Amino acid sequence: MSYSNQSQTNITVELQYQGFLEIVFFTILTTVTCCVFLFINVTLLFTLRSKPVFCETSRYILLFNLLLADTVQMAEGQLMYIIAACKITMTYPLCGFLNMLGYLTNEISPLTLVVMCLERFVAVCYPLRHAAIITVRNTGVAVCVVWAFSSLSVFIQVLLMLKFPFAELESLQMNDFCGKDHMMLDPVAADFEKVYTCFLFVLAGVVTISSYIGVMIAARSASTDKASARKARNTLLLHLVQLGLSLSSTLYNPLLIVIFENLDRLMFLRIQNIIYICTIMFPRCLSALIYGLRDQTIRPVLMYNLCCQRFSPLLSVFQTKAKISKLVT
Structure with a gap:
């Protein structure tokens, strides 16, 4: 009997160590x-503010x-991942x-x-009015509306969270790791998030x-620039793919709940890591690769900044190719 218990203990310790x-x-x-990828993203952000053409063009x-x-989402997600991996608990306000x-x-x-989809639609379908409609000022207003609308949703979420009687808790220190499900203490908050998403x-x-x-x-019309329409169509397809990948991140917590109920802890940790990479990290890494390397105007400047000006002969080749492709198109 003692030998059986000892073997069980050894197996448990080995699984924990593994x-x-x-x-x-x-x-x-x-x-x-x-x-x-944070380095690449930050470099691309710097690139988009390094030249007037990027600061004065709506799509950039x-x-x-x-x-x-x-x-920000990628950095925050990785921080939360490290905190959970280290089994660090925090207070409800900080987690919130x-x-x-x-x-x-x-x-x-x-x-x-x-x-961005609407901007491409106007550029192809209304090319003569594009310069009047898609101005830097209107683009700035659109960005402000996006932030305001998103902030309003967050404000509603915070109000729903505050309905929970935190004053009745013995301490604001959380007993488990910080996660969205542990903060949705009011069922109405969880329902609101699902409906809004x-x-x-x-x-x-x-x-x-x-x-x-529309594009x-x-x-198909004779008056439309075929090359411009083809590029806009490909861009919209990329937007649709990105949208689907963004949607996949909302499935992270529901998938973990289902998996946790049906698998042992070790297998759960393995699948959790894979799901995190596929649904949280991978979609956030694509923007820089898709737009930074695909755009003929951004690519030479981005490569120049990434290489820290060390490979000027190679970069000059990229710039020459970019100029030739512009002349051809």
């Missing part, structure tokens, strides 16, 4: 990857707003602030994509698909 090693491995892996202003939200920051930036991304992504999906259809129809 789980600890996997947590350390995935924490280092995700942290290093996150730091690399919108890209800056999208990239800023994705960068971090969750609301992530909630805010997670809403700004799809709303910014909606505005569905509304947000249905709205964004309808606008993106409608813009794509497709305009591309």
Whole structure:
């Protein structure tokens, strides 16, 4: 009997040690990857403010707003991941602030994509009025509306959280790690988040698909620039993919709840790490790669800044190719 208990104890200790090693491995892996992409994102943000052409063009202003939200979301998500991996607990106010920051930036991304889709739609379908409609001032107003609308939703979430009687708790220190589900103490708050998230992504999906259809129809007309319409169509498809990836991040907590109820702890930790990389980190890394490397105007400047001006001969080749492609198109 004692031998059986000893074997059971050894197996338990071995599984705990194996789980600890996997947590350390995935924490280092995700942290290093996150730091690399944060460096790329910050460099691209600097690039978008380094030249007047980026500061005075609407689509680059919108890209800056999208990239800023994705960068903050990625940094906040990785911070929360490290805190959970280290089993660090925090107070309810601090956890609420971090969750609301992530909630805010997670809403700004799809709303910014909606505005970017409308900008491409106007550029193709109403090219003569594009300069009058899509101005720097109007773009700034659109960005302010996006932030205000997202902030309003966060404010409502905070009010719903405050309905919980925190004064009756013995301490504001949390007993578990900080997570969105542990802050949705009022059922109404959770219901509001689900309804608002569905509304947000249905709205964004309808606008993106409608813009794509409008561009497709305009591309068939003889008066439309075929090359411009083709680029706008490809851009809208990328927006739609990004929208789907942004939606995947909202499935993170529900998936974890289902998996936690059906698997042992070690397998749960493995799948949790994979889901985190696929739904939280990977979508936030795509903006810089998609727009930074795809745009012929941004790419040479971004490569120049990333390489810290060390590989000037190689970068001059990229710049020459970019100029040639502009002349050809």
